[in-house]
Amino acid sequence: MGAKRWINLGFFSFQPSEIFKIIFVISLSAYLSDKKSPLTIFESIKILIIFAFLPFILILKQPDLGTALIIVFITFIILIYKGIPTRLLIFFVCLALISVFFYGKFYGRD
Secondary structure, eight states, rough: OOOOOOOOOOOOEEOHHHHHHHHHHHHHHHHHTSOSSSSSSSHHHIIIIIIIIHHHHHHHTOOOHHHHHHHHHHHHHHHHHOOOOOOHHHHHHHHHHHHHHHHHHHHHHO
16 A cells, blocks of 8 residues: 655655654644643544544545554544543544454455
């Protein structure tokens, strides 16, 4: 599979998603620095949709599954540190494990 979106500047090439990883960690940390711990369920879901799900879908369409999974993993680690409700964490982990089976069906090799 592998990502195909490299930018060639002549003397070196880079992938924009690598810069996005750094900006992502900084922006998520800055956003959560103003929030009280532990997070509410509503606040946690909002953060997961905005900071994890949308970038995950956009990077997955690139296609770059590795970077997309790193974004989700980073989001969950930061949210665990900030105090995501345990029920919500278990729900999303189960949802992610179930969706792995469907990923192969839709994006698998023919």
